[in-house]
Amino acid sequence: MKILDIAIKDMTRSFRSTFALMFMFGVPLVMTGMFYLMFGNSSNNPQGFSVPVTKVVVANLDTGGAAFDAIKGQFPGGQQANSMGDVILATLQEKGFASLMEISLADSAESARADVDNQKAGVALIIPADFSQQFSDLNGQATIGLYKDPTLTIGPGIVQSILSQFMDNISGAKIAVDVYIKQTGSSDPAQIGQVVSQYTASIATGDPTSALLDIQPTTSTPQPVNMLMTVVAPIMGWLTIFYAFYTGASTAQSILREDEDGTLPRLFTTPTGHSTILGGKFLAVGLTVLVQMTVLLILGRLLFGFSWGAFVPLALVTVGTMLAAATFGIFINSLLKSTKQAGLIFGGLLTLLGIVGGLPVFAAGSSSVDTLAKVSLIEPVGWAVQGLLKVMKGGQVQDLLLTFGVLAAWSVVFFVVGVLRFQKRYA
Amino acid sequence: MGHSIRSDQMGVKSVLGVVPQEIALYEDMSPRENLNFWGKMYGLRGAELKTRVDEVLDIIGLTDRAKEYVKKYSGGMKRRVNIGVALLHKPQVIYMDEPTVGIDPQSRRNILDSVVSLKNQGMTVLYTTHYMEEAQELSDHIAIMDAGKMIAFGTEEELVKIVGQMDRITLTINAESVRVLEAWKNAPGVKQVTAQDGTLTVLADDSNQVLPRLFETAAASGVRITSVAIQEPNLEAVFLHLTGKALRD
Numbered sequence: 138m139k140i141l142d143i144a145i146k147d148m149t150r151s152f153r154s155t156f157a158l159m160f161m162f163g164v165p166l167v168m169t170g171m172f173y174l175m176f177g178n179s180s181n182n183p184q185g186f187s188v189p190v191t192k193v194v195v196a197n198l199d200t201g202g203a204a205f206d207a208i209k210g211q212f213p214g215g216q217q218a219n220s221m222g223d224v225i226l227a228t229l230q231e232k233g234f235a236s237l238m239e240i241s242l243a244d245s246a247e248s249a250r251a252d253v254d255n256q257k258a259g260v261a262l263i264i265p266a267d268f269s270q271q272f273s274d275l276n277g278q279a280t281i282g283l284y285k286d287p288t289l290t291i292g293p294g295i296v297q298s299i300l301s302q303f304m305d306n307i308s309g310a311k312i313a314v315d316v317y318i319k320q321t322g323s324s325d326p327a328q329i330g331q332v333v334s335q336y337t338a339s340i341a342t343g344d345p346t347s348a349l350l351d352i353q354p355t356t357s358t359p360q361p362v363n364m365l366m367t368v369v370a371p372i373m374g375w376l377t378i379f380y381a382f383y384t385g386a387s388t389a390q391s392i393l394r395e396d397e398d399g400t401l402p403r404l405f406t407t408p409t410g411h412s413t414i415l416g417g418k419f420l421a422v423g424l425t426v427l428v429q430m431t432v433l434l435i436l437g438r439l440l441f442g443f444s445w446g447a448f449v450p451l452a453l454v455t456v457g458t459m460l461a462a463a464t465f466g467i468f469i470n471s472l473l474k475s476t477k478q479a480g481l482i483f484g485g486l487l488t489l490l491g492i493v494g495g496l497p498v499f500a501a502g503s504s505s506v507d508t509l510a511k512v513s514l515i516e517p518v519g520w521a522v523q524g525l526l527k528v529m530k531g532g533q534v535q536d537l538l539l540t541f542g543v544l545a546a547w548s549v550v551f552f553v554v555g556v557l558r559f560q561k562r563y564a
Numbered sequence: 565m566g567h568s569i570r571s572d573q574m575g576v577k578s579v580l581g582v583v584p585q586e587i588a589l590y591e592d593m594s595p596r597e598n599l600n601f602w603g604k605m606y607g608l609r610g611a612e613l614k615t616r617v618d619e620v621l622d623i624i625g626l627t628d629r630a631k632e633y634v635k636k637y638s639g640g641m642k643r644r645v646n647i648g649v650a651l652l653h654k655p656q657v658i659y660m661d662e663p664t665v666g667i668d669p670q671s672r673r674n675i676l677d678s679v680v681s682l683k684n685q686g687m688t689v690l691y692t693t694h695y696m697e698e699a700q701e702l703s704d705h706i707a708i709m710d711a712g713k714m715i716a717f718g719t720e721e722e723l724v725k726i727v728g729q730m731d732r733i734t735l736t737i738n739a740e741s742v743r744v745l746e747a748w749k750n751a752p753g754v755k756q757v758t759a760q761d762g763t764l765t766v767l768a769d770d771s772n773q774v775l776p777r778l779f780e781t782a783a784a785s786g787v788r789i790t791s792v793a794i795q796e797p798n799l800e801a802v803f804l805h806l807t808g809k810a811l812r813d
Contacts, residue, residue, distance in 0.1 A: 142604045146590070153592050399588035403649075407605040408577040 139409050143417025144424060151388055151425050160387065161429045165380050166436060169373040173441050176364045191292025193229065193238045194258040196249035197222040198266045205269035221272045222264035225281070225303065229262075237295055250284050260285045260296045272307060279307065310336045366529070367501070370443040374525045375498045377433040378458055379491040381426050382518055385466030386483050388422045392467075392559065393476045405563070415559055419552075423463035430455050446528035450537050454524040457544035461517040464551035471558035494518025497526060517547040565656055578607065581650030581658035585665060587642045588649075591635035595626050595645045598634060599652060606653035616652050623678065624648040640671025647675065651682070658682065659690045664698065676701065696799040706799065710807045724797050727805040730755055731771035732795040735764045735778065739787045747781040754778075758804065765804060 151157050199222025218224045230240050241258065243249035249261035263282035271277030281300060285293035313336040314329050321328075392415070395401035404414050434455070437443040445451050469486065473479055493516055496509035513519030524532075524540035567575035589598050599617040608616055621627045624644040634642060643663060650658055660679070664672045679702050683689055693699055699706050700720055708716040708723070716723055737744060741759035748766060749757045753774040756767040768774040771794045782789050795801070 139605065142601065146593075146601050149597075150590060150592055399584055399586045400590060403582065403584055403588040404605060406577060406580070406582040407602070408574040408607060409605050410574070 139413050140417040140420055143404075143414060144420040147388070147391055147418060147421030148425055148428075150391070151421070157384075157387065160380060161384050161425075162432060162436075165373065165376040165433055166440070168376055169369065169437065169441060172369045172372050173365075176369055189292060190237065190239050191260060191289070191296060192241065192258040193260045193262060193296055194241050194243045194249045194252045195226055195229070195262045195264070196243040196246050197226050197264045198246065199223070199264045199268040200266050201269045202273065205273050221269040221279070225262075225264060225300075228303065229299070234299070237292075246282065253284050253286055256286065258286075259289045259292045262296070262300070272311075279304075365442065366444065369441065370437070370445075370529060371498045371501065371526060373433070373437050373441070373443060374445070374529065375491075375495045375522050377430055377437070378462075378518060378521045378525065379487075379495065380433075381430050381458055381462040381521075382465055382490060383483070383487050384429050385422055385426050385462035385464075386469050386479075386487060387466070388425045389418070389463070389466030389470045390476060390479050391421070392418050393470055393473060393479070397476060401563075411560065411563055415556065415563070419463070419467055419556075422466050423459055426462045426466075427455070427459045430459060444529070445525070446531065447533065450528045450532055450534050451525075453534060453537050453541050454521065454528055457524065457541040457548075458521040460548040461521060461544045461551070464548040464555065465517065467555035467559070468551035469555075471555040471562075490516050490518045494520075494522050497523055517544060520544055520547070578653070579656040581653065581655035583647050583650045583658065583660040583663050585661040585663075587639075587646050589634050589642065589645055592633055594631050594633055595621065595624075595637075595648070596630040598645060599648060602649045603652045608653060616654075620648040620651050623651065623681075625674065638668075638671075640667040640674070643667050643671060643675060644678075647678065655687065657688045657690060661692050662694065663691075664693070664695065696803065700799055708799075708803055708806060715806050716802065720799060723799060723802045727767065727797055727801050728769075729797055730767045730769060730801065730805075731774075732797070732801045732804070733766040733768060733771050733775065733778070734793040734795070735766065735789055736762060736791045737764065737782065737787050738790050739785075743785050743787050744778075744782050747785060748778055751777045751781060756805065756808075758808065767801065767805065 151161075197220070199220035201218075201220030201223075205221055218227065226240070226242075229238060241252075243252060243261070246261075246263045249258075249263055252258040253261045261282075261284040263284065265271075265280065265282070268279055268281070271279040281304070283293075283297060283300065285296075310332075314332050317323075317329065317332045392401065395404075401414070405411065434445055434451070438445065469482065470479070473482060494513050496513040496519070497506060500506040500509045510519075510523060513522065520540055520543050524537055524544070527536055527540065565576075565579050567579065569576050590601070593601070596617060599620055600613065603613045603616060618627070621630050624647065626641060626644060626648075629637075629641075634645060637645070647660070647663055650660075663679075664675055667675075676698065679689055679691060683702070683704075689702070691698070691702055703720065705717065705719060706723055707714050716726060741762065741764055745757060745759055745764070748754055748764070751774065753768050753770060754766055754777075755769065758765045766774065766778065775792070775794075779789060
């Protein structure tokens with residue numbers, strides 16, 4: 138009973154502290170709110186995140202020529218084309234790109250650039266008059282001019298990427314022809330046309346229109362990318378865990394603070410056992426962290442609409458994190474001689490643990506995420522963060538058993554070392 | 565009291581109330597909350613706890629301000645709560661470590677009256693202080709400690725007898741004390757002379773006989789006495805006699 142009395146007293150004091158409340162709830166919520174506002178547009182869109190349609194103005198000045206006429210039949214839709222520029226234009230106007238680009242035509246390069254300058258279009262493509270000629274010439278340099286609005290990033294990037302793939306395939310075809318001529322010594326346009334045809338067929342993936350450009354038509358309703366759940370929610374999850382560890386350390390610091398304030402020595406003069414006193418204080422740390430995490434997760438749901446996953450796996454991760462955070466607080470404070478040391482230790486160590494543990498969140502989407510995720514597992518914050526991410530992605534209890542087990546193991550180590558050190562100090 | 569300090573520490577603690585020298589309270593809690601918590605630590609529960617908390621608040625005179633946080637209290641009020649905590653479980657022995665340090669005269673008076681009241685209720689009060697007048701006023705028995713050792717113990721009367729019926733003369737002079745120290749030590753009737761912080765303290769059998777000699781000696785040394793105070797034998801004189809030095813913190 139006295140254990141509970143001590144725990145309730147400590148929790149009462151914690152929740153009366155404006156400073157503690159600010160770090161327990163204020164900072165994580167404010168930081169999440171900032172990210173929420175940053176991604177506000179996409180979050181407010183019930184369809185989730187979508188790439189805006191880019192207006193592309195094309196000045197197709199390509200005049201074609203005899204060389205192109207000789208091989209045009211080998212290109213998808215080439216029979217109707219008068220030039221390679223027409224082929225490119227037809228490709229960009231494919232249905233598959235309709236959600237990405239809105240194509241319009243310009244009479245001249247100047248006119249196309251003017252459209253971009255006047256913000257009537259985001260990107261201008263200028264296909265020069267000798268494009269087909271250069272393409273047909275094995276030694277020629279077929280280039281397309283791309284003029285873009287510097288304030289735009291995503292749309293022009295997509296257009297540039299599409300064109301790059303197109304041009305890479307053209308280069309491939311030219312290399313194939315070059316090899317053919319060198320091996321056979323023949324420069325018969327009909328034969329060359331067949332080589333191009335075979336090349337385009339070899340890279341085709343079923344749909345002949347994708348011979349030069351690998352267009353992947355969608356076979357189902359596109360799944361919108363929900364930035365709220367893929368970016369902001371993991372950040373709040375990480376903040377919740379990071380500040381849980383901070384709260385664990387800060388709340389456990391009350392042992393040192395009470396020692397310095399004289400209330401702990403006074404407690405020892407009462408008919409209350411040392412183990413009861415320390416047990417009560419440990420219980421307070423655990424309960425405070427549990428309350429903090431629960432409130433933050435609930436507020437994340439209510440304020441930002443985050444879905445944390447199924448209840449039981451979430452509870453498992455929450456309890457595991459609470460145990461690790463609380464016992465870590467006891468452990469780290471048992472190493473300190475006074476509260477004066479706490480600021481430096483807490484600031485440095487907890488920040489380091491938080492950053493390492495948050496690597497899977499920060500690196501999400503990057504090629505190095507798997508490696509960084511493994512690195513983060515060297516410490517408990519990393520396990521807790523990855524456990525929560527698993528739950529958010531639909532993980533069930535059986536998927537979380539290892540995470541819980543590791544967090545529990547960390548807790549046992551922290552608790553045993555911390556308790557032994559405190560008992561030795563206050564024996 | 566029936567409890568062994570070796571085998572029954574909890575039993576000893578249950579009959580002992582401790583008032584530490586420093587304020588040992590939770591300042592972000594009210595006096596009532598503090599008393600409730602500490603009462604629970606002494607094993608009080610339910611109606612008994614509530615009754616005792618109300619009684620103690622009444623004893624320390626803070627019933628009207630029982631809901632304010634302790635941090636808003638004056639030093640004297642905090643001291644009273646600090647004492648109140650030790651009274652909750654009606655201990656048989658209460659240990660008070662300099663409970664009147666650094667507080668205003670009114671609060672000090674209040675605390676001293678409380679101690680007398682506790683004594684009159686039959687409680688054993690172990691009171692440490694540097695103020696000899698407090699020891700004289702409150703104590704049935706006095707122990708004098710120096711450098712961690714008890715060097716004398718007895719009633720006030722018994723202790724005063726240690727220095728006999730000597731008067732204590734306190735003088736200040738307008739020069740360095742070394743100019744008169746040796747001469748005064750050798751003056752007839754003088755038993756002891758000590759100097760500290762520009763003040764000289766002389767223990768003598770009869771101050772009326774000794775004082776003229778002190779003035780003469782001082783004049784002969786070209787030193788002028790600027791103030792004189794004469795005290796009948798008391799505990800401070802006993803302390804001075806036993807330790808050879810005046811009381812200090």
